[in-house]
Amino acid sequence: MIKTLPIISLILLLAVAAPAPPGAAxxxxxxxxxxxxxxxxxxxxxxxxxxxxxxxxxxxxxxxxxxxxxxxxxxxxxxxxxxxxxxxxxxxxxxxxxxxxxxxxxxxxxxxxxxxxxxxxxxxxxxxxxxxxxxxxxxxxxxxxxxxxxxxxxxxxxxxxxxxxxxxxxxxxxxxxxxxxxxxxxxxxxxxxxxxxxxxxxxxxxxxxxxxxxxxxxxxxxxxxxxxxxxxxxxxxxxxxxxxxxxxxxxxxxxxxxxxxxxxxxxxxxxxxxxxxxxxxxxxxxxxxxxxxxxxxxxxxxxxxxxxxxxxxxxxxxxxxxxxxxxxxxxxxxLRWLDETIGTAEDDLSAEGVYVRDNPLLDLVHTVMRVHTGAQMSMAAYLPGRPLTIRRGDIKVRDIYALYVYENTTVTLGLSGKDVAAALEHAAGVYDQAEWDPGQQLLRLGQAPNFRIYNFDTLSGADYAIDPTRPAGERLRYLYYQNRPIDPAAEFTVAVSNYQAVGGGHYDMFRRGRRIAFDSTDIRTLIIQHIRRKGRLAPECDHNWHLAVPVELRLASRRTTAPASDSR
The missing domain is CATH 3.60.21.10 (Metallo-dependent phosphatases)
Structure with a gap:
């Protein structure tokens, strides 16, 4: 015989068995x-x-x-x-x-x-x-x-x-x-x-x-x-x-x-x-x-x-x-601050090729560092970690913020010629597996796995060349200051960032340098002030460094692929 539950009992049973309504504890x-x-x-x-x-x-x-x-x-x-x-x-x-x-x-x-x-x-x-x-x-x-x-x-x-x-x-x-x-x-x-x-x-x-x-x-x-x-x-x-x-x-x-x-x-x-x-x-x-x-x-x-x-x-x-x-x-x-106009670019300033040859966008950073400090040379890296172009026309604060992304300041060091050369050899360690493809007329370059791309410094104020096909530590082919081979024992004033000055990026040779001057104004602000003073900015590049490759590779190096970027 089928028994029916009393209605009250049935309601109680459903109340116990049913899931809690949405939102209930x-x-x-x-x-x-x-x-x-x-x-x-x-x-x-x-x-x-x-x-x-x-x-x-x-x-x-x-x-x-x-x-x-x-x-x-x-x-x-x-x-x-x-x-x-x-x-x-x-x-x-x-x-x-x-x-x-x-x-x-x-x-x-x-x-x-x-x-x-x-x-x-x-x-x-x-x-x-x-x-x-x-x-x-x-x-x-x-x-x-x-x-x-x-x-x-x-x-x-x-x-x-x-x-x-x-x-x-x-x-x-x-x-x-x-x-x-x-x-x-x-x-x-x-x-x-x-x-x-x-x-x-x-x-x-x-x-x-x-x-x-x-x-x-x-x-x-x-x-x-x-x-x-x-x-x-x-x-x-x-x-x-x-x-x-x-x-x-x-x-x-x-x-x-x-x-x-x-x-x-x-x-x-x-x-x-x-x-x-x-x-x-x-x-x-x-x-x-x-x-x-x-x-x-x-x-x-x-x-x-x-x-x-x-x-x-x-x-x-x-x-x-x-x-x-x-x-x-x-x-x-x-946003209002970033949209402030600080000057005018007479032509595009592009970072294209910045890892394989001298570049007008990075030369702007070098110029500001050397003018501000009065140093004979400067060492600086391209920091954005991605392609960047400042377009012809109005230059905004945001453009310079994108170019120089850290709050670094300048330090002027007294470095021996030997240590300047050592710094360039260290920077050349960014290149890995450099191979010349004669069929494609292309120099293929990779980025060393443990070398962060924002530590690839270039030098302004002297002329030099790097051969990435040579073993690490033997890639600096020449280094000239004022048209003469640099004197390893002579001291030169070099403007670097505070990050570099204490050995950041494994630039240990900078730690040995004589501290001449510290500056409290960050480099980004110095660049903004420089452009405000000039009013108009033209792409300028002194082409003081390049990849030194055999003669038949020189033209091909223009199409060289850059190391992959690294961003932190």
Whole structure:
């Protein structure tokens, strides 16, 4: 016999069995806690979804990160939001509010405050504008700046920044340790980090992870280090970047780390397990973010990290309206500044061929450096990492920002002729697998795998030639100063960037040079001032260097393919 349920019983049964309506809170097991971790890295002042170099919308920016974070918080209020550094430098907006409108609140920090960041690890580019700007941003922030390996030289037992934070999510305690690449003294002007020292990240990670485990009694540790991997994550093969990166060593040698989040190298590396540690890198410019979920389960009286999963999320979604409205005035002010006309180009200035012969666009940089410093020579690199042409007609601030993308300043060195030659030999190391194809009448060139293209310096003020078909270290065919072979023992004044002066790009010979003068005005501003004074700018190139190849290759070298660009 078929029995029918009473109507009230049937309603109760349906209420228990039916899924929760959309938006309703789902009850979690009492013995389980899920914490969401979102990390951004190397945002470099990208707030709006806009590419300042191309003057067009782009899939990037904190306005899109904010929308993802808002949705993630609605899904799980146990959310930890952290940044990996290189945040307040690297875009026209970041420069404008650090140098031009420095008396106004920093919009990058304002946006991060509005998004309720929990902490930010300090990156190397945080020091580019000097400690005054860095400290002002630190005071404006409603979240701590972290760097456990940055110490005061007058108090060697005291980190300059907070080393870590601990956050509580219900019964679960999570520690976040911040670390900064130790290589800052090899890139940065000494005055910009005066009174500070940067210790090895590996040894500091061992020390502070132990403190977090033994003293803070955390249930999980996230190391948020502003450095990349010095070895391939699949093979462990070193990649030659150990002078600035130590994330691989931390993965292998620091017990007690649950998650290692990295940055600095601008790589898009989704979360993966390496030696039991979940590790990732979230690209750059807020084009991606790292989204991780940690699941803790109770075992007796303790909470144990039972699951850790994650993904890198591209910022192709909507913008957060509140954050978009907050950053719009700063974005609009930056666009107005970039659109200022500073002079007139009488013809196109193109970077075409800049890696294989002298070039009028890079010669503009050389001219400004030599005129400003009075140096006999200058060494400079083409920095955009992509083809660039300043078109005939009005020259805008944005054109020069696209040409010189870093906040470098000039340093005048006294260098021996021998060291000038050594610098050119080092620069010639960019070329790899140079082959002459007689059938195609083409000299084929590759880029050496461990040579970053923005470190390929050329020299102005002397004449020279490079033969890329010869072995590395033997490629400089001649070097003449005022129509005579350069005297190896004589001293010459050479203008370089502050990045180069301390050995950046492995120009170790510059470290040996005599420091004659430092300048506080960045090279981009010097170029803008130079064009304003001249009013009109014609392409000028003295053709002081070329690729020295056998006679039958000379014409073909005009069609030589340049090394592939590298952008950070």
């Amino acid at each position: 789902v009850k979690k097991p009492a013995d389980q806690v899920r914490v969401t971790v979102i990390q951004t890295t190397d945002i470099h002042g990208r707030l709006a979804a806009w590419d300042y170099y191309r003057g067009a919308p782009a899939d990037l920016g904190l306005v899109r990160v904010a929308a993802h974070v808002r949705a993630a918080r609605q899904d799980n209020p146990h959310l930890l939001l952290i940044d990996n550094g290189d945040s307040i430098q690297g875009s026209p907006l970041a420069y404008y509010y650090a140098e031009v409108k420095s008396d106004e609140p920093n919009p990058v920090i304002q946006a991060m405050n509005a998004m309720n960041y929990d902490a930010m690890t300090v990156g190397n580019h945080e020091f580019n504008f000097g400690l005054d700007v860095l400290q002002r941003c630190r005071r404006e922030a409603r979240f701590p700046f972290l760097s456990a390996n940055t110490y005061r030289t007058d108090r060697p037992d005291q980190p300059f920044f907070e080393p870590y934070i601990v956050r509580q999510y219900g019964p679960v305690r999570i520690g976040v340790l911040g670390l900064t690449t130790r290589n800052i003294p090899n890139w940065e002007t000494p005055a910009n980090y005066e009174g500070l020292e940067f210790r090895e990240t590996l040894q500091e990670a061992v020390r502070w992870v132990k403190i977090l485990r033994d003293q803070e009694r955390v249930d999980a540790i996230i190391v948020n280090t502003h450095e990349g991997y010095e070895a391939d994550l699949e093979t462990g093969q070193p990649n030659g970047s150990g002078y600035e990166n130590a994330a691989w060593a931390i993965l292998q040698q620091v017990p007690g780390v649950d998650v290692l989040l990295t940055g600095h190298a601008h790589e898009n590396i989704p979360p993966r397990l390496v030696n039991g540690v979940l590790t990732a890198q979230g690209h750059r410019w807020a084009e991606h973010l790292v989204h991780i979920d940690l699941v803790f389960r109770k075992q007796g009286k303790r909470w144990t990290l039972a699951e850790k999963t994650g993904r890198n999320v591209p910022m192709k979604g909507p913008e957060d309206p509140a954050v978009a409205a907050l950053v719009e005035p700063a974005h609009a002010a930056t």
